[in-house]
Amino acid sequence: MAPLSDVVMADTTLEDESADLDGYFSETPLDPQPKYPRLRETFETAIVITNLPKVPESKVEKLTKVVRKLVSRIGTLVSGEGKSDVQLPFDETTKVTCGFAVVEFSTADEANQAVEVLQNYMFDKNHALQVTPYEQALQLQAHSEEEFTEPEPAPFKAMPNTSHWLEDPGQRDQFVIRQGRETVVYWSDAKLEPTIDYDGEREKKLGVAWCEYYVHWSPHGSLFATMVPSKGAILWGGKNYEKLGRFAHEGVQHVLFSPQENYLITNNMNRDDAAAIKVFHINTGDLLREFPLYPKGFLDENMSRNSEDMPPPPPFQWSHDDQFLARMGKDIISIYETPTMSLLDKRSLTADGVCEFQFSPKANILAYWAPELGNAPAHVDLIELPSRKKLRQKNLFNVSKCSMVWHPDGDFFGVKVTRHTKSKKTLYNNLELFRMNEPGIPVEMLDSKDAIMAFAWEPNHGTRFAMIHAENPSSTKVNVTFYDMQKKVEVTVKNNNSKKKTQKTETVIVNEVNKALTLEGKQCNCIFWSPAGQHIILASLGDSASGTLEFFDVENKTLTVKEHYRANQVSWDPSGRTVATVVSQPISGGHFKFAMDNGYNLWSFQGKQLHQQSFEAFYQLQWRPRQDLLSQDEIRTKVIKNLKKYEREFDKADKKIARQRYLEETKGKRMLRSNYRETLAYLTALRDEQRSERMYLNDGYDSEDETKYTTKDYTVETILSTKEEVV
Structure with missing residues (x-):
């Protein structure tokens, strides 16, 4: 027992401390209310992953780590006391796992995203994952095998022929216009007036709109997409434009088909929507993946969120064969494989400072350019996919900007380089021209003292390109120069086989850039090659431009000048027979000050006006594309x-x-002539019937008997003019 003195001293100390703390304590009685987390009564955050490899107990831990690494990329995992965040059930009878896993995420959105992303994901070469929400798995578990009844197959319904328009006996082309509330598809044959093919008559009778925004043809012209922002993108096809499918995406503003028409991208341009961009499989209608408008880390955290200050979102681009889908991020290019939509090799392509990239139109080659960073020069790189092999790198110095242009057939690749002097006060241009089909991909540089405003390759296996240039970029008068990537050279060939040595001259094509022609003093700011090549339009487009259109034949050197005032678009039909010039306004731009000029003109490739149409509100004109069959050598040779x-x-x-x-x-003229002849015949027959009556009234005299007339000839001379000359 403690001494009494110690107890008294302790009580005194507590009293002193209580006195010192007097006023610091509340007199309100304590009634603690513990805050427990909300009881989750559903399993909406859990998923079941099936078709996993079945492994023995010794490999369970390794398989768990692999599955955890895969699913943790999608969201945050949840684990309970003494339980792993990834549950792999183990069969004690067979001594292997059951082939599925149960995973729980922190939110239902992450679980839903996991279902979409991991569906059909190739876990290895023999296992494609199948993912099911846990609640749905419970419902499936309640069904026994005895209760299953095989459903009756749906009756066969033939799909509409989406290529019917190619069978048109007149080989006509089609185009679609958006004006007012109307969406109309027309036939055009470059000779007669356009005729309506379909104007949504069926939908009008049902009281529904088949389009409320822009429209878009698929790359081969097989499918027609219309946008209804409240519903999404709708696909139509066949002779009667039957509805083939709807891809739900609220607020959709843009659609992009893959080149082989297997996939569709929709975009609502909402930067606050985590699913602003959606990728669909067209045939199945499955949603393959969702993306935000801007990739993670693309925008600077300190950047203003004002829409005017925001940079445009980096667009997605398809490879020519639909195998890859890519988008540029900050210092990376993310390349996704189809149909899994997973990153190629599970990692992005590192490209420090990348500013722009493009796929080759005919091969799985990706080109990009990056500016100078530190001591590293600016460079243009050509990357082969999927190997990521660097085919060519071209270093550039004193670069301000680059613009890349692929030849439509992928034979050449051009880069317009804007350079600056060391003081950065003076800018000048040059072209870097890559020959893609030659070993090592050689590069030729073409210097230009003038500023280059536009640059375009000749399509249809052409080797020429055209560029607009002037000493001052703001000049109203510019020059247009045509170059050829091949040069014809005359060479002398000796014939040593014959007894008499002979010589002959042959024309040899050499791969060398040479200037073919320059047109001086032109009023144009855009150039548009015909899809068939040879013909080109030099256009002056824009609100402040003159609207001059110059139709030039590069082979025959003929020029025709026309005008379409305030034209802001030039569009060739796929065959190169007809070209449309358009004055259009934005569909959501409010009042358009040039509404009186809205409409389109159709011209022949020689510059003859074929048709003109005006509208109060005109938004869009787009030609229906055709599949380029002539690019196939066998068909081209046969033609x-x-x-x-x-x-x-x-x-x-x-x-x-x-x-x-x-x-x-x-x-009309033939009808008038026919009526006249019928009337004349009737009157002649009537007069013949009355002949006997006339003779009776004239006492037997027949006024129509020519023998009772005497014919006399008279000659009358009339002086028309006289002229006197003094000799």
Whole structure:
């Protein structure tokens, strides 16, 4: 027992401390209310992953780590006391795992995203994962095998022929316009007036709109996409434009087809939406993956969120064969494989400072350029996929900006480089031209003292390119120069096989850039090659431009000048026979001050105006694309071989069309002539019937008997003019 003195001293100390703390304690009685986390009564955050490898107990830990690493990329995992965040059930009878796993995320959104992302994910070469929400798995568990009844197969329904328009006997093209509340598809044959193919008549009768925003054709013209922001993107096809599917995406503003028409990207341009961009499989309608408008880390954290200050979101781009989908991020290019939509090799392509990238139109080659960083020069890189092998790198110095342009056939690749002097006060241009089909991909540099405003390759296996240049970028008068990537050279060949040594001259094509022609003093700011090559339009487009259109034949050096005031778009049809010039306004831009000029003109490739149409509100004109069959060498060779035969057939068809058009134009005149002849015949017959009556009234005299007349000839001379000359 403690001494009494110690107890008394302790009580005194407590009293002193209580006195010192007097006023610091509340007199309110304590009633603690513990705050427990909300009881989760559903399993919406859990998923079941099936089709996993079945492994023995010794490999369970390793498989758990692999699955955990995979699913943790999607969201935060949740684990209970004494339980792992990834549950792999183990069968004690067979001594292997059951082939599935149960995973729980912190939120339901993460669980839903895991279902979409991991569905059909190739875990290894033999196992494609199947993912099911846990609640749905419980419902499936309640069904026994005895209760399963195989459903009746749905009756076969033939899909509409999405290529019917290619079977048109007149080989006509089609285009679609958006004006007012109307969306109309027209036929065009470069001779007669456009005729309506479909204007949404079926939907009008049902009281629904088949389009409320912009429209878009698929790359081969098989599918037609219309946008209804409240519903999403709708696909149509076939002779009667039947509805083929709807891809739900609220607020959709843009769609992008893959080149082979297997996939569709929709975008609502909402930067606050984590699913602003969606990728769909067209045939199945499955949503493959969702993306935010901007990739993670692309925007600076200190950047203003004002829409005017925000940079445009980096666009997605497809490879030519639909195998890859890529988007640029900060110092990276993210390349996704189809159809899993997983990162190629599970990592992005590192590209420090990348500013722009493009896929080759004919090969799985990716080109990008990056500016100078530290002591490293600016450079243009060509990367082969999927190996990521660097095919070519071109270093550039004193670079302000680059613009890349692929040849439509992928044979050449051009880079317009804007350079600056050391003081950065003076800018100048040059072109870096890559020959993609030659070993080592050689590069030729073309210097230009002038500023280059536009640059375009000739399509259809062409080797030429055109560029607009002037001493001052703001000049109203510019020059247009045509270059050829090949040069014809005359060489002398000796014939040593014969007894008499002879020489002959042959033309040899050399791979060398040479200037073909320069057109000086032109009023243009854009150039548009015909898809067939040879013909080009030099256009002056924009609100403040003159609207001059110059149709130039590069082969024959002929020029035709026309005008479409305030035109802001030029669009060739796929065959190169017809070109449309358009004055359009934004569909959501409010009042348009040039509404009186809205509409479009159709021209022949030679500059003859074929059709003109005006509208109060005109938003869009787009030609229906065709699959480029002539790019296949066998078909191209066959067409060239039988060209005379095709010419005769088309000449015959043209004469028939011209005859029909002449008959249609003269239909009214021919009807008047026929009526006149019928009236004349009736009056002649009536007079003949009255002949006997006239003779009776004239006492037997027949006024129509020519023998009772005497014919006399008289000559009358009339002086028309006289002229006197003094000699």
